[in-house]
Amino acid sequence: MAYVGNLKEKPVITGVGCTKFGSVLTTPEIKGLGFQELVCTAAFEAMDDSGIDPKDIDAFYIGSMLSHSSHLYSHNTQMADWLGLHLKPAIHFATACSTTNTGAGLAAMSIASGKFRNVLVIGCDILSSAATDNPTIRKPTDPTTLWYWTDFGVDQAYGYHHAYDVATAYGGLPTLGYAKKHHIKMSKMDEAMREIHRTVKLHASRNKKAYVQTTFEQDAKKAGFKDDAEFWTSRKNPFLAWPARARSVLNTVDGASAYIISSESQAKQFCDKEPISIEGFHWSASNYPWYGKDPTDWAIDNTTFETAMKMAGITAKDIDYLSVHDCMQIYHLIESEICGYFKKGEAWKAVMEGRTRYDGDKPMNTSGGKHGKGHAFSASAGADFYEAVKQMRGEAKGRQIKDAPEVSVVHNHGYGMHSAVTVLKR
Amino acid sequence: MESMVTRFYKAVSNGKIYGVKCRKCGHFTFPPKAGCMKCGAHDMEWKLISGEGKLQFFSSGNLPPMKFAKYHPYAYGAVELKEGPCFFTCIEGLDVSNVEALEAQNAKMPMKVKAKIKRMADLDIVIFKVEK
Incomplete structure (x- = not known):
């Protein structure tokens, strides 16, 4: 068991912000925006949402993963004046795709130490395109180049150079391992993956900020299939790495997210929303590969869930809403069983029964996740926090969980592999 | 150092x-x-190392990194070494041409494999070969 620790003063989320996720080259709501403008869009929404006077923000922590597409480092200095936070303490930090989950813990510790009263946490990545030497022009990124940059996060001494295969390692083997461990026929496993996807698309179709706006059924019909099961197994949904199909993986997008964490006593002075407290958090880092002969037994996540939940004083039965990092949709099953939201070997059945839908009894990833909402690397965890806070406040219009969750657990992975878990409570 | x-x-x-x-x-x-x-x-x-190992799982992805694209499709799997650690690398001696073959071979796991040195993408690396 890792050292649990505790906070001396209760940190609470007072405001959240998130841009539309999509492409700055084509998506109308964010078309033409650069890094600075995406960051400000998310940050200003969070400031307005919290009701804070910006001069009372004591520090900001900004995360961004790909310098190759942003053409930036020292994001903290370059964004200080843009954000209206000139001369404030600021840092750039990153744990890849878990960045804005990790940031919640960093900010919570800053608040609990008494050093700061209000901290703004921001994440932003632009994956559709790369900045050039002309600040008004972006160059589209092809997928091979994007993954070449992204794979800098994978064991560059050995693992990457030994025929590294992301789709197999991340999607294929965990899916295969889950089926084998629980004695599920591969045809049935494929059906379970189809039903996860159906739920992902349903949620995204009800989230205006999501990249994807259509349901699985609408996609099937548009592609000319009367039967969506036939569409799932068709050439239009090939295996990216058997048994993981193309529709079971992330969509890379552009976007920014932000939230403000304050001390409970400060929050009472300016925030008229229900404060969402950070009750527990933990992180764990592992080089690649992060699993061994059982592709579903992940020590990094066992540690983070166990420690964060112990810090929060909760058990799995207390979780009302679970958000897991689903760059591969098989993680809906693996992570929900690791944290105990479902018993071992039971999550796939729950998915088949629709229980993880927003209107089910065990809701998960109601934003649409990394396929439906889209995956903007360092901004994605913040988008997951945005969704959790909206659900807990009862503000998730169109996909609101019937009884607004009292306890939410948000899990994210950072490429390579980093695990971050945060427990939120209202 | x-x-x-x-x-x-x-x-x-x-x-x-x-x-x-x-x-x-x-x-x-x-x-x-x-x-x-x-x-x-x-x-x-x-x-x-002894070079002896057991292949636990494998598949073949359609998104290989730029430097391995010319070898696509290839088998990539998790090998449990006799010494204990699990190592992920290219596996020789498997049929990755169709889903039926992938499923049938994975049903036979674990499979004995032996380390082999192979030059891939201008570097001598460690791969494993299925023992007949």
Whole structure:
């Protein structure tokens, strides 16, 4: 068991912000925006949402993963004046795709130490395109180049150079391992993956900020299939790495997210929303590969869930809403069983029964996740926090969980592999 | 400190595959790292690996990195070494041409494999070959 620790003063989320996720080259709501403008869009929404006077923000922590597409480092200095936070303490930090989950813990510790009263946490990545030497022009990124940059996060001494295969390692083997461990026929496993996807698309179709706006059924019909099961197994949904199909993986997008964490006593002075407290958090880092002969037994996540939940004083039965990092949709099953939201070997059945839908009894990833909402690397965890806070406040219009969750657990992975878990409570 | 990475790859080019064993707790690490994953000590002894292993799972992805694109499609799998660690690399001797073959071969796991040195993308690396 890792050292649990505790906070001396209760940190609470007072405001959240998130841009539309999509492409700055084509998506109308964010078309033409650069890094600075995406960051400000998310940050200003969070400031307005919290009701804070910006001069009372004591520090900001900004995360961004790909310098190759942003053409930036020292994001903290370059964004200080843009954000209206000139001369404030600021840092750039990153744990890849878990960045804005990790940031919640960093900010919570800053608040609990008494050093700061209000901290703004921001994440932003632009994956559709790369900045050039002309600040008004972006160059589209092809997928091979994007993954070449992204794979800098994978064991560059050995693992990457030994025929590294992301789709197999991340999607294929965990899916295969889950089926084998629980004695599920591969045809049935494929059906379970189809039903996860159906739920992902349903949620995204009800989230205006999501990249994807259509349901699985609408996609099937548009592609000319009367039967969506036939569409799932068709050439239009090939295996990216058997048994993981193309529709079971992330969509890379552009976007920014932000939230403000304050001390409970400060929050009472300016925030008229229900404060969402950070009750527990933990992180764990592992080089690649992060699993061994059982592709579903992940020590990094066992540690983070166990420690964060112990810090929060909760058990799995207390979780009302679970958000897991689903760059591969098989993680809906693996992570929900690791944290105990479902018993071992039971999550796939729950998915088949629709229980993880927003209107089910065990809701998960109601934003649409990394396929439906889209995956903007360092901004994605913040988008997951945005969704959790909206659900807990009862503000998730169109996909609101019937009884607004009292306890939410948000899990994210950072490429390579980093695990971050945060427990939120209202 | 001598470069462990350079020493590993030079040895591979000379036909030898090394891991490291912790002098404090005896835990075996492959490929070589400076610290022990188990106890945290940093007194590691270089040891040749046996080259024997069991393939636990494999598949073949359609999104290989740029430098391995010319080898696509290839089998990529998780090998449990006789010395303990699990290593992910290219596997020779498997049929990855269709889903039926992938499923049928994965049903036969674990499968005995033997380490082999192969030059891929301008570097001598460690792969494994299925033992007949």
